[in-house]
Amino acid sequence: MISEVIYGGATGGGSLSDELYLLDIRNEESSQWMSVPVMGTTPGRRYGHTMIFNKPLLIVFGGNNGQQAECDIWILDVERSPFQWQEVTVMGKRGPLPRVYHSAEVCRDGPAAGMMVVFGGRTAENKSLKDTWGLRQHRDGRWDWVEAPAKRGAPPEPRFQHSCIFLDSKLLIVGGRGPEVNKILPTAVYDTETCEWHNLCSLQRFRHSSWGMGTLLFSYGGFDHKNPSAPTSDLQVMDIEVAIAASQSGVVAKGEEAEATETSLEAATAPAGTLDLAPPNYPGSSKARETRPGTSDGTRPATPPRSRALATAPASRGVDLTPGDVKVSPQVYVSHEKDFTHLVEKVNIESLAEEGRKIHSSNVMANIASKPGDEGIHTHVINELLQPTTWQPDANPNSFFLNAAEVSRLCDLTLEVLRSQEMVLRLRAPIKVYGDIHGQFLDLMRLFSRYKAPWDGDNGDIDSMDYLFLGDFVDRGAFSLETVCLLFSLKVKYPNQIHLIRGNHEDPTINAIYGFRDECRRRLNEEPEDPESCWNKFNRAFEWLPVGAVIEDRILCLHGGIGGSVNNVAEVRTMQRPLHVAQIPQTPFEQRITDLLWSDPSDNDSVPGVSLNETRDPDGTGRIVKFGPDRVEEFLEKNKPLSMIIRAHECVMDGFERFANGRLITVFSATDYCGHHKNAGALLFVRRDLTIVPKLIYPVERTTTMWDPMVMQQRPPTPPRPVPRARKLGEDEPGIDW
Numbered sequence: 001m002i003s004e005v006i007y008g009g010a011t012g013g014g015s016l017s018d019e020l021y022l023l024d025i026r027n028e029e030s031s032q033w034m035s036v037p038v039m040g041t042t043p044g045r046r047y048g049h050t051m052i053f054n055k056p057l058l059i060v061f062g063g064n065n066g067q068q069a070e071c072d073i074w075i076l077d078v079e080r081s082p083f084q085w086q087e088v089t090v091m092g093k094r095g096p097l098p099r100v101y102h103s104a105e106v107c108r109d110g111p112a113a114g115m116m117v118v119f120g121g122r123t124a125e126n127k128s129l130k131d132t133w134g135l136r137q138h139r140d141g142r143w144d145w146v147e148a149p150a151k152r153g154a155p156p157e158p159r160f161q162h163s164c165i166f167l168d169s170k171l172l173i174v175g176g177r178g179p180e181v182n183k184i185l186p187t188a189v190y191d192t193e194t195c196e197w198h199n200l201c202s203l204q205r206f207r208h209s210s211w212g213m214g215t216l217l218f219s220y221g222g223f224d225h226k227n228p229s230a231p232t233s234d235l236q237v238m239d240i241e242v243a244i245a246a247s248q249s250g251v252v253a254k255g256e257e258a259e260a261t262e263t264s265l266e267a268a269t270a271p272a273g274t275l276d277l278a279p280p281n282y283p284g285s286s287k288a289r290e291t292r293p294g295t296s297d298g299t300r301p302a303t304p305p306r307s308r309a310l311a312t313a314p315a316s317r318g319v320d321l322t323p324g325d326v327k328v329s330p331q332v333y334v335s336h337e338k339d340f341t342h343l344v345e346k347v348n349i350e351s352l353a354e355e356g357r358k359i360h361s362s363n364v365m366a367n368i369a370s371k372p373g374d375e376g377i378h379t380h381v382i383n384e385l386l387q388p389t390t391w392q393p394d395a396n397p398n399s400f401f402l403n404a405a406e407v408s409r410l411c412d413l414t415l416e417v418l419r420s421q422e423m424v425l426r427l428r429a430p431i432k433v434y435g436d437i438h439g440q441f442l443d444l445m446r447l448f449s450r451y452k453a454p455w456d457g458d459n460g461d462i463d464s465m466d467y468l469f470l471g472d473f474v475d476r477g478a479f480s481l482e483t484v485c486l487l488f489s490l491k492v493k494y495p496n497q498i499h500l501i502r503g504n505h506e507d508p509t510i511n512a513i514y515g516f517r518d519e520c521r522r523r524l525n526e527e528p529e530d531p532e533s534c535w536n537k538f539n540r541a542f543e544w545l546p547v548g549a550v551i552e553d554r555i556l557c558l559h560g561g562i563g564g565s566v567n568n569v570a571e572v573r574t575m576q577r578p579l580h581v582a583q584i585p586q587t588p589f590e591q592r593i594t595d596l597l598w599s600d601p602s603d604n605d606s607v608p609g610v611s612l613n614e615t616r617d618p619d620g621t622g623r624i625v626k627f628g629p630d631r632v633e634e635f636l637e638k639n640k641p642l643s644m645i646i647r648a649h650e651c652v653m654d655g656f657e658r659f660a661n662g663r664l665i666t667v668f669s670a671t672d673y674c675g676h677h678k679n680a681g682a683l684l685f686v687r688r689d690l691t692i693v694p695k696l697i698y699p700v701e702r703t704t705t706m707w708d709p710m711v712m713q714q715r716p717p718t719p720p721r722p723v724p725r726a727r728k729l730g731e732d733e734p735g736i737d738w
Contacts, residue, residue: 007060120156173190451695
């Protein structure tokens, strides 16, 4: 933290403030409060309100103006000068009651990421509240309130003058007072992932401050229920893991058993007098002098705050590649089903059969004007195909619901959109990243069904989420036309939220022999060699696809890799389209294209440099290569602030796989590749805080042929990446720290 901001509040003598103040603490010796000049109307004088920072906005909510409680919302964009407050108009009629002395915090992890979450408070009639609301802003600028669902556990007791913080995706409601002002209230935990409430031991404070560090909850100052007229200067800390373990063992009371509450409080918290905030072996630290817990003097040393640089992260935390940078969640979402269930569970990443063995250490673009009648084409395709739970293939494998003229028009519309976009897209989080689909339309529908789809209705999230598809939409699978027509239609409808980049199969030379040309001939009743055939029009659109995307300036996404010739993003941005792929590269430029679309990481982290790719280049010509972890590190170092690469192109057994100390991830979305490998399929959900969460589906038994049998016979599939057990048994590999 480099600065602190406050707005309004009571100033003594019954007066209120409407001023904004900033404390810059970058230089502790000369830091001082300063008044921030603001133009125009302010939220007005008030107290008991909340203000949070959700970059780039300061958001003020509620409070009391001296006459009545408020429920208004005001925002100030700190990146726009001059500073000016703006009142937010919320759509819909549902929302929280006017309130004062409530709490608010921004959720930065999990399904509520990006929301300001408000809990409790007190009404103008002095009624204590226990409701929880989330305020969200949609991509189109609209705001609305959403009441938090509670699937299990009773909501906390009503309270006000409490505080709240988020630890990962868990909301902690700390302290406060209720209708019985002297009653001690337990700490309440709301899990935004499972919508469950739990009670933990109490910190026995109100009108205090609180903050989190790792799994620790800190509280400072405030008033004690036993002596509510005298402020305290206590610093308390609660280890949330210890408190949860205590609650699960039945130690924690629900608030009415004071003795049990005090016992659990002692087990999970420590007062300021016993806290030692120095690292364990720091000179002068009591940790360097003490013997062990439970020494002869009977004292219990406090749990020190966990520095990520000094302590091993607990299993519930993500992996920090660089402090404050992109990280991979230690948990993945797995869908188990036989085509008719919707059972999704979260499992630890270490439990995956293959990937677990390796745990060893605004793209703002112009909208394209639609011509009369165009809306009917892409809307018709979406209505017909975007049916995640009900779509079934036609009984006649040689038919398609669109005729050639309609497909041709859809290609024209898509090409018009693609021409307006950059060669390397600039994207924002949150975003879902999909790997190779290869005509596996049913797998795409399963992913949409289990993990939400790009539409506006139920089980849709296009209003708050972007989608990125990393190429290889066609070939090998039986439903390439369904796949590419749906993706093209979504691109036309949502040009700024659906993003498509090019794979090596979006190339006429390749998809002429791996099934797509034959599918167009057979199902559209056309002659592909005709220059105006749908197959040729698809490929003309493919030649205008971007070849890369950068998410929040931190994550580079492409189809293949960086090979030995791709050294910086700038040289990729300058590539001109339409882009033709040379099958035998003759120039450095042609080799860069081949590397972007065809190259793979080396077999494991112990193989550095650039080497032959014997799988894809059996003749040893050197045009298709593998690149080692040193190439990844070198590329990211040259292209800061990039810190990760996400790519597709290779079948991986767990649907995703990490390489180069976690700095590169391969994602593959089609299950049971070519009916041979029984691999999982995955998407990568990049949260707003750049935590990457893999979401998986596994192969299911099918009665319908999913892969083109003729292509499988003539051109067997590329084998999946070597499994980790073939890489020095994974856990002994050096250089990877979990």
